[in-house]
Amino acid sequence: MSPDSKSPSRPATVSARISPAAGLDVLSRNEVTRLRDASQRGVRALLRRCALAVLTQGVETDDARALLDRYPDFDIQVLQQDRGIKIELTHAPAQAFVDGRIIRGVNELLFAVVRDIVYVATQMEADGFDLEDSAGITHAVFEILRNARVLRPHNDPNLVVCWGGHSIPRNEYEYTKQVGYQLGLRGLDIVTGCGPGAMKGPMKGAIIGHGKQRRKNNRYIGITEPGIIAAESPNPSVNHLIIMPDIEKRLEAFVRVGHGIIVFPGGVGTAEEILYMLGILLHPDNAGIPFPFIFTGPRESAAYFEQIDRFLRLTLGDEVAKRYHIVIEDPAEVAKLMVKGIDKVRDYRLDTKDAFFFNWALRIPHELQVPFKPTHENMAGLKLNRDQPTYRLAADLRRAFSGIVAGNVKEDGIRAIEQFGLFEIHGEPDMMRALDALLQSFVAQHRMKLPGGSAYKPCYRVIVD
Structure with a gap:
C-alpha cells in the first residue's frame, strides 16, 4: 500500500495491490480481460462502481453519482497470475485500510463483487441463463446464489x-x-x-x-x-x-x-x-x-x-x-x-x-420476475385497476413504487426525470387518491428523501382516470 498525495479539496486515498482473503475461485484470462475492457458491455465500469461502494462502506449517501464524483481518480484492475488473481486499487478510499492493510471484511466483500460480476457477465455472454420464462429466471437466481x-x-x-x-x-x-x-x-x-x-x-x-x-x-x-x-x-x-x-x-x-x-x-x-x-x-x-x-x-x-x-x-x-x-x-x-x-x-x-x-x-x-424499466412510457402504461387478479394488480402497484424509487435515487431514473420531466401514474380514481395520500404521508413523515438531503420534490404526478 502507498498513500497518495493529499489535497485539501479531496478525501485521503491510497493505492494498493491486494490478494483475496478467502472464498474466490480462480478466474480465466478471458474473464480478467472482460473486467479490464471497458467496452465489454460496461462490465469494468460496473465493477468500478460496485467496488467503490464496498470500499466506502459506512458512508451514508442517497446519491448514486456522489461517490464517483468524490473519488474521480479511483480505478480498479483485476490482475491474472499463475497462482490466482490480485486486485490493484488506484486512489482508493483510505478508510478501507488500517496500518497499511486493507480491512479483512472489506477485502472479502470486494472480491465478492468481482465474483458476482464476472459470473453473471460470463453466463449472460454465453447464454447460460434462460431468462424467457419463470423457471429459467428462478434457475438463474439459484445459480448466482450457489456460485x-x-x-x-x-x-x-x-x-x-x-x-x-x-x-x-x-x-x-x-x-x-x-x-x-x-x-x-x-x-x-x-x-x-x-x-x-x-x-x-x-x-x-x-x-x-x-x-x-x-x-x-x-x-x-x-x-x-x-x-x-x-x-x-x-x-x-x-x-x-x-x-x-x-x-x-x-x-x-x-x-x-x-x-x-x-x-x-x-x-x-x-x-x-x-x-x-x-x-x-x-x-x-x-x-x-x-x-x-x-x-x-x-x-x-x-x-x-x-x-x-x-x-x-x-x-x-x-x-x-x-x-x-x-x-x-x-x-x-x-x-x-x-x-x-x-x-x-x-x-x-x-x-x-x-x-x-x-x-x-x-x-x-x-409479472414479478421480468425487469421493469421505469421509463415515462412504461410508468404511464401501468394497469392500476381492479379488472385483473389481485396478484397482477399487486405486481403493477409494485412497479409504480419501483419507478418512484428509480426517479428518487437511481442514476438512470434521476437522469430520465431531469431530461423528460415527472413520471405520470394513471389509475382508478379511489386507488389513485389512496396512492397519492400514501405518498404524501411519506413526504410528511420525511420518508421521501433526495440525494444530498435537499427538500423532497416529487419525481411523479398522480393522475385520476
Missing part, C-alpha cells in the same frame, strides 16, 4: 429477511436492533439489502444475541444490485455479499433463500417490497404455502403501518390482511411469531420434500 456459496443444504431453516428504510429516525433504527437481538437469541440468522438503517440494525442486534448464546458461524447476508449499491453501500456487519443483476432478481433471491420476512418502517422502496411479496402470496398456487410475513416498528411508527394496511385493503381487498401480521412495540413477540412461522415452514418442506436452502415450491408470477 456465491450461500446455499447450505444441511442447515435447518433459520434465515430471516429484514426489509425497511435505509434512512430512518434514530428510534426506528434502535427498534430494528432490538428485534435483531431477539432473533439472535433464538438462533436466527439475518438477510437484508445490506445497506444502512433497517438493513443494518437487525444485523447489529443479532450479533449481540448470537454472542450471548456463544453461537458461531453466524450469517449476515446482504443482497443488493448494481443500480442501488452506491446509494446503499454494504454495512460493516455483512459477512456474505451477493450482487444480483437487477432489482427483480434481488427480490426473488430474498424470497427463495429466506424462511420468513420482517418489514420495518421505510418509504417507497419498502412499499415496493411489501407489494412484491403480496403479489406472490396472493397467487392461488401459493395459498397453502406457509411464509411468515410480519410488519413491525416502535409505537411512534404505528401510523406508518396503519396507512400501509389501509392502502393494501383498499387496493387489494380486506382478504390481503390475512397474509401479514402487524406487531407494534414488541420485539420479543416479533421473534416468537417468526420462530413459530419458521417451524411451520420447516414442517411443510419436510412434508413436501422441498429443500430447506431454496424455496422451490413458491410460485413467483412472471
